[in-house]
Amino acid sequence: METTNENRISKSKDRHQKAAFFVFAVLGYFIVTILIAILSFIVIKGASVISWDFITKMPEEGMTKGGIYPAIIGTLYLVAGSMLFAFPIGVLAAIYMNEYVSDGVAKKFIRLMTNNLSGIPSIVFGLFGMALFVNKLGFGDSILAGSLTLGLLALPVVIRTTEEALKAVNDTFRHASYGLGATKWQTIRRVVLPMAFPNIITGLILSIGRVSGETAPILFTVAAYFLPKLPTSIFDQAMALPYHLYVISTSGTNIEESRPIAYGTALILIIIVLVCNLLANALRKYFNNKVKMS
Amino acid sequence: MYKLESKHVDFFYGASQALKDINISIEENTVTALIGPSGCGKSTYLRLFNRMNDLISNTTIKGEVLIDGLDVYAKGVNVDSLRKKTGMVFQKPNPFPKTIFENVAYGLRVNGITDEKLIQERVESSIKKVVLWDEVKDKLKKSAFELSGGQQQRLCIARALAIQPSVILMDEPTSALDPISTAKIEELVYELKSKYTIVIVTHNMQQAARVSDKTAFFYLGELIEFNITRELFTNPMVERTQNYITGRFG
Ligand SMILES: Nc1ncnc2c1ncn2[C@@H]1O[C@H](COP(=O)(O)OP(=O)(O)O)[C@@H](O)[C@H]1O
Numbered sequence: 001m002e003t004t005n006e007n008r009i010s011k012s013k014d015r016h017q018k019a020a021f022f023v024f025a026v027l028g029y030f031i032v033t034i035l036i037a038i039l040s041f042i043v044i045k046g047a048s049v050i051s052w053d054f055i056t057k058m059p060e061e062g063m064t065k066g067g068i069y070p071a072i073i074g075t076l077y078l079v080a081g082s083m084l085f086a087f088p089i090g091v092l093a094a095i096y097m098n099e100y101v102s103d104g105v106a107k108k109f110i111r112l113m114t115n116n117l118s119g120i121p122s123i124v125f126g127l128f129g130m131a132l133f134v135n136k137l138g139f140g141d142s143i144l145a146g147s148l149t150l151g152l153l154a155l156p157v158v159i160r161t162t163e164e165a166l167k168a169v170n171d172t173f174r175h176a177s178y179g180l181g182a183t184k185w186q187t188i189r190r191v192v193l194p195m196a197f198p199n200i201i202t203g204l205i206l207s208i209g210r211v212s213g214e215t216a217p218i219l220f221t222v223a224a225y226f227l228p229k230l231p232t233s234i235f236d237q238a239m240a241l242p243y244h245l246y247v248i249s250t251s252g253t254n255i256e257e258s259r260p261i262a263y264g265t266a267l268i269l270i271i272i273v274l275v276c277n278l279l280a281n282a283l284r285k286y287f288n289n290k291v292k293m294s
Numbered sequence: 295m296y297k298l299e300s301k302h303v304d305f306f307y308g309a310s311q312a313l314k315d316i317n318i319s320i321e322e323n324t325v326t327a328l329i330g331p332s333g334c335g336k337s338t339y340l341r342l343f344n345r346m347n348d349l350i351s352n353t354t355i356k357g358e359v360l361i362d363g364l365d366v367y368a369k370g371v372n373v374d375s376l377r378k379k380t381g382m383v384f385q386k387p388n389p390f391p392k393t394i395f396e397n398v399a400y401g402l403r404v405n406g407i408t409d410e411k412l413i414q415e416r417v418e419s420s421i422k423k424v425v426l427w428d429e430v431k432d433k434l435k436k437s438a439f440e441l442s443g444g445q446q447q448r449l450c451i452a453r454a455l456a457i458q459p460s461v462i463l464m465d466e467p468t469s470a471l472d473p474i475s476t477a478k479i480e481e482l483v484y485e486l487k488s489k490y491t492i493v494i495v496t497h498n499m500q501q502a503a504r505v506s507d508k509t510a511f512f513y514l515g516e517l518i519e520f521n522i523t524r525e526l527f528t529n530p531m532v533e534r535t536q537n538y539i540t541g542r543f544g
């Protein structure tokens with residue numbers, strides 16, 4: 001009697017489990033399908049225009065022909081500039097938050113603020129960047145203003161990933177270091193940072209991927225509609241991939257004719273982000289092995 | 295003069311009292327075991343001597359903790375240099391993710407020693423003291439993570455010895471190790487006694503009986519009994535000690 005009862009329970013458990021598995025599997029494949037659909041759509045449409053010329057030539061004939069070289073270079077400058085700004089500040093802020101501030105109201109407040117910062121729509125960052133960097137500080141529409149704006153956008157991400165990386169370093173290593181008479185800073189520099197480094201780098205590269213695709217923050221701060229020359233200083237305007245894509249899809253001289261170029265640009269952008277993600281993984285693995293050995 | 299002493303020590307985590315009026319005097323070159331059920335305050339007591347409890351916020355200490363007659367909680371005591379006088383060994387082996395050599399050299403480097411020859415000598419002699427030299431001398435440049443758990447723990451002891459402390463504090467150093475590695479560590483404790491004063495937390499009573507000269511039995515933050523180990527185990531003066539060592543409560 002009892003055994004049959006148990007049997008029934010375990011059978012119904014089994015059914016529930018199978019049903020749940022089925023739902024998860026369907027959802028999982030659904031998401032994968034969408035992802036593959038988007039990717040293959042862009043690849044099929046974009047692959048035909050991609051050539052050496054496409055990535056090394058200036059746009060021609062009202063951006064319906066030629067390449068996207070200045071937009072690629074512009075995006076690279078902006079990414080580098082924003083990281084130059086966000087990385088040191090973000091990492092130092094995270095070290096301060098995780099290693100120096102003890103848990104309390106102040107820390108909760110700062111964390112709340114950084115979290116909120118990352119929830120602000122990027123167009124608002126663009127507006128703020130225009131008001132502060134372009135106008136108030138007088139940088140004008142420039143790579144500097146655009147980099148700083150993108151840097152602000154990346155800052156919460158850098159802070160959060162660095163904090164997570166620091167938190168992942170087990171306290172026993174800190175205690176061992178203190179126990180040997182090391183100071184706090186020695187402990188951070190010689191034990192904590194090297195151990196957290198692989199994950200910090202991962203966070204950095206992921207935020208590069210994020211920043212390189214942003215349109216709104218650069219809209220009012222740096223992006224040029226059409227600029228068939230490379231920037232020569234940080235006070236120059238520049239073209240950028242996401243904005244270029246926006247322009248030739250909405251307000252180009254001939255939208256229909258620029259379509260292939262738009263897909264090519266999208267593909268290049270996706271490739272950059274993809275390469276960043278792969279690089280992040282590879283670097284994390286590499287440094288993880290290296291940390292053990294140093 | 296005693297090597298280590300605590301006089302009327304009370305210790306609080308926030309409002310909850312973890313140690314109540316603890317008085318213990320420890321002679322130089324002896325091994326003292328701290329035993330008692332988990333949560334009774336053994337680790338807290340051990341961490342008083344190198345002020346590791348300072349790392350936990352919102353704690354209070356009352357009374358005196360002395361090393362060589364000097365109050366370690368007195369104003370003006372430099373905590374970093376205090377910690378150089380004491381080597382600490384933790385529950386789980388926790389070598390740094392560095393090479394075997396750099397693990398032992400770490401304490402020297404952070405204390406400002408730059409003479410590579412001296413570091414070399416000190417690393418070698420420390421590893422020899424923990425009887426690990428023959429096992430690692432050919433792979434000093436390899437990651438410490440490649441060693442077995444028992445070897446890692448001996449490396450951690452070598453790391454502590456390298457800074458030439460006079461006191462070694464061990465918090466259940468064998469609880470994560472197999473019986474053979476445990477035996478090796480116990481043997482080591484016995485040998486190190488001639489040069490160091492050792493305090494070892496253990497919840498293994500056989501271990502306390504094997505390695506220590508004196509044993510302190512803690513219960514709920516109080517020191518119930520502190521006596522010569524053989525006495526305490528064969529002839530406990532307090533019933534609670536008797537109950538604990540005969541396994542009547544855990
Ligand atoms: N970091 C801490 N914060 C608050 N309470 C703690 C902390 N560490 C230990 N305690 C408390 O102090 C008491 C003694 O703990 P501990 O010294 O770790 O005991 P033992 O080492 O004998 O197991 C326990 O009640 C424990 O819950």
Ligand SMILES: [Mg+2]
Pocket residue numbers: 336337338465495
């Ligand atoms: Mg403990």
